[in-house]
Amino acid sequence: MVVGVNGYDEAKDLVANYMKDENLTHPVVLMGGTIAGEQYHVRGFPTSYWVDHEGKIVEREVGFGPGNEKKLIERAEQLLEARNGKKPADRPYKLPVKAGQAKAGDDLDN
Numbered sequence: 001m002v003v004g005v006n007g008y009d010e011a012k013d014l015v016a017n018y019m020k021d022e023n024l025t026h027p028v029v030l031m032g033g034t035i036a037g038e039q040y041h042v043r044g045f046p047t048s049y050w051v052d053h054e055g056k057i058v059e060r061e062v063g064f065g066p067g068n069e070k071k072l073i074e075r076a077e078q079l080l081e082a083r084n085g086k087k088p089a090d091r092p093y094k095l096p097v098k099a100g101q102a103k104a105g106d107d108l109d110n
Helices: 012-021 033-040 068-083
Strands: 047-051 057-062
Touching (some): 033 047
Antiparallel strands (some): 047 057
16 A cells, blocks of 8 residues: 655645646645654655555665656565565664654664
8 A cells, every 4th residue: 555645744735636637546644744754754755665564664765766666566566475475575674763763963864
């Protein structure tokens, strides 16, 4: 499942129009700018968190560019295969500090 977070705190109608124009159907959380930065250490957009079937964050990616569609599909297939017991998901991603406790100088890009 894909869930988007609007990190720019834009108005609901602006986000809805964008979603419609781009034919996007996944849910989007509004007003997520403060939470994204403070609790999840998001410093660039888009930031993607890959969550396995056990609810563990297994990867974080920042950015998106032409050709990344293939990588997204491959990663989703890997997680689905792991859920079905065919192979394990890749490395678990660990935040360097507890959510909401980051401070200047903390390494958030591991």
